[in-house]
Amino acid sequence: MGFFSHSHAWRAVILACGLTWIGPAADLAAGTLMSPGAAGLIRKSAEPFGLFASALSWGALREKWLDVERKLDDERVQLALCDGDRDRCASPAALQLLAIVDDGRAREGRARLGEINRAINLAIRPMSDLAQYGEVDVWSSPLVTFAHGAGDCEDYAIAKFVALRLAGISPDDLRIVIMxxxxxxxxxxxxxxxxxxxxxxxxxxxxxxxxxxxVRNYRPMFVIDQYGAMRYDETPLLASATGQDVPPIAPNSAVQPGMTSPSNQ
Structure with missing residues (x-):
């Protein structure tokens, strides 16, 4: 993949998000409620939520991510140079990201993941693409996000994905999930x-x-790994924290984020 290998391109999506709390941890303790057939899939798929996913080979998401991947290629070089000689590094954003990676490397297991999650949440201010760029669909690479000090949820997710990989987490164990x-x-x-x-x-x-x-009150839609972006073959509703189901979305109504109608998938 752009940042670490020459695998397939990622894709970008429109996402709106902010730094808020989903709810008390106690509300997240119960099991999930999945659509018919999902219980069988959870025993077969290694993807998050235990659902099968199929690769996206075309569409606006793919085209959007090809541009992002080129930026990640450039940043890979810059980060490698800064990591090799931090005293001469001219990028404060790279130094900030590398410092977070260093703190993560100093820990093991869950503590490593938690350190990077916490540090990136604190380092980036929640801000919509429209407020920051005057556009509604901008996926930023990590150094751009750190330079601005602000971003929305996909910017956080990309930065964490990259930081975790630099901290030594296997790419097989990393994903970006769109819900x-x-x-x-x-x-x-x-x-x-x-x-x-x-x-x-x-x-x-x-x-x-x-x-x-x-996880509660979300419907998994897409997942990104080291090889590219995939659409979940089934999109079950995860149980609500109140125990009441949200009305399901018809299978053919799922639209790639950023698209205006299913015909654009």
Whole structure:
């Protein structure tokens, strides 16, 4: 992938998000409620939420991410130079990101993931793309996000994905997950890391990491790994914190974030 290898391109999405709390941790303790057939899939798929996903080979998301990947290629070089000679590094953003990576490397296991999640949540101010760039669909690379000191949820997720990889987490154990917030009616992105066979969500909306099985009020839509972006083949509604189901979305109504109609998928 752009930042670490020459694998397939990622894709970008429109997402609206802010640094808020989802709710008390106690509300996240119950199991998930999935659509028919999902219980069987959870035993077969290694992706977050246990659902199968299919690669996206075309569309606006793919084209958007090709541009982002080129920027990540450039940043990979800059970070390597700064990591080799920090005294002569001319990028405060690179030094800030590398310092977070250093703190993560000094820890192991869950503590490493938690340190990077917390540090990036604190380093970036929540700000919409429209407020920051005057556009509604901008995915920023990590050094751009750190230089601005602000971003929205996909900017947090990308920065965490990159920082975790630099801190030594295997790319096989890293994802970016795009979900539909069924309460707010908007899309939301988080980084995900697998630890001891369990996927933890690293969310800009909360400091505590939550396992995928304990997420509430979201519908998983897309997942990104080292090879590219995929659409979940099934998009079950994760149980609400109140125990009441949100009305399901028809399978053919799922639209790639950033698109205006299913015909643009």
């Amino acid at each position: 539909r917030d069924t309460i707010r009616g908007e899309d939301h992105a988080v980084a995900a890391a697998r630890l001891d066979g369990h996927w933890l969500m690293l969310d800009n909306r909360r400091m505590a990491m939550v396992e995928d099985g304990d």
